[in-house]
Amino acid sequence: MRTIDVDARRYAWCRSRALWIIGMPVRSFIEDIYGAQQAGQENLVHFTARRIGEACAVALNVAVNYARPIPSPAMRGSWALEQLQGHELCQPCWELIRGIDAPADEIVKRCDSLTTRVYEIVGEMPNILTPDGYFPAIAMARDWIKLLDAVGEEAPMPYNWTLPT
């Protein structure tokens, strides 16, 4: 048996949120960036890459440092970057947040590489944006809600998205 070195409330809150960030918004940003790349929408590629960099930084900070609460959207990028100083993924996150002058293909590659590494650290959720992943993702959300309920914490995902127990 391995001890989880953080109290149950903080573990459930932080891990569920980190997973939700990369499982929902980041999935949707990845979909956006591929659509934009293939349609030649370079401005959308740049904008979405920023969002991916910021969301990955926040998810990492929450998962790795058990940082809570998550600040307002305008402040969370700088908040996460500061606390990730020294982490190997801090610089890749900052470069995406700052904005990269590079061809769309190169930007998409960097986003793919970053998100793959973040998935390895935070964990992965079935892709809620696809027919195959929709119900498995909701089932996983339900499992997290049960744990969050058990420790008296609110869930990051809408309660009415999950199936009744």
Next chain:
Amino acid sequence: MAKNTKAIKDLGQCVERFHHGVSLEQILGEVEYLRDEGDTVIAGGSLVYGFGNHLSDLDLVITGPTTIESSRVPIEHFIGSLRVDVWKLALGLVEDSFDRAERALADDQALLGSFGDMEHDDELKLLHRIAFGIVVDGDGIESQGRDYCTVASALVVREYIERMRTSALLAQLALRAGRAVAAVVNARLTVEDALNAAVAYQGLPFSGGKWLGERLANQASDLAPVYEPFRQLPETPHQEATQFVQGVLATCVEMWGLDLGIDALVSSANWTNADLRVAEIGADRLLLSPGFGALWSLDEKEIKIWHQLVSAGTRKTDAIWDLSACDAEALSMCLCLHEHGLVDLRWTKGVVIDDLRPSLDAGAMI
């Protein structure tokens, strides 16, 4: 709003081209089960407004005067490679949203975030789907004596101008507090907020801030040069933040004629503290958030500032601190607390559109 045959045909071709033969008829068949008698189906979003791509979803609103059940949560459908999100709403709820929008626009109270936050913009997009969407099936809907497009556009202008004001204040406070990355991030948001407001001011439909760059490239190209200097953040924020923030502020003031100087802004802003308190344990002083089960240690200087803040709580509760009553150190500490998600920024007044003095850069009148 009634059927526009050409717009329906264009949308049908767009969907068929992007989604390998999926037709509007097929889509209508899939969502038929959601329709009550008299319901109209309205399509909106990026595919309808002409800047979507083959991975864009299609947004539908099903509404009517005798709609039985409503849900604010979109119901997802997958048809071939196309995802269709459906909002099923009684027309009364739609009208309620427009009523609320008109009241908010006529009021000088801040409306920031009331119709969707920075992450989702949910209600703003919904109102634009109704106003600028196309009727793909049904008899259309009768507005109750209002111009949906004017209200929806004005609402986005007002929301984004108030966001611009917030971003401008945070950029300047962060600069003063030595938080260079927060300063430049918020400065870029300031100019993006100003430009999103300008795009809506030109009467273009809104489908979320993420499309700003594409709008500037294709539909509002007169505004593109305004954005270019600020699209990328400085490489070394600690050295370049001041210049970057000042450049953004000058640009936005020129665009909208709103005083974005820190002294003007702090007069109508305050910090709200939900549950922070200081716990004294022997000689130690800990900042405690019971709600988040979180603790921070404070040094003597920070404790002194904290006590000043609490004792200067000038409103009904010591949990609301006027920014104008804060000295530089207190402002910096509050900014730091805000950056940690521990205090919120609130406005005592909104920005009424009629009080703005937009330059030509802001575009044509809506």
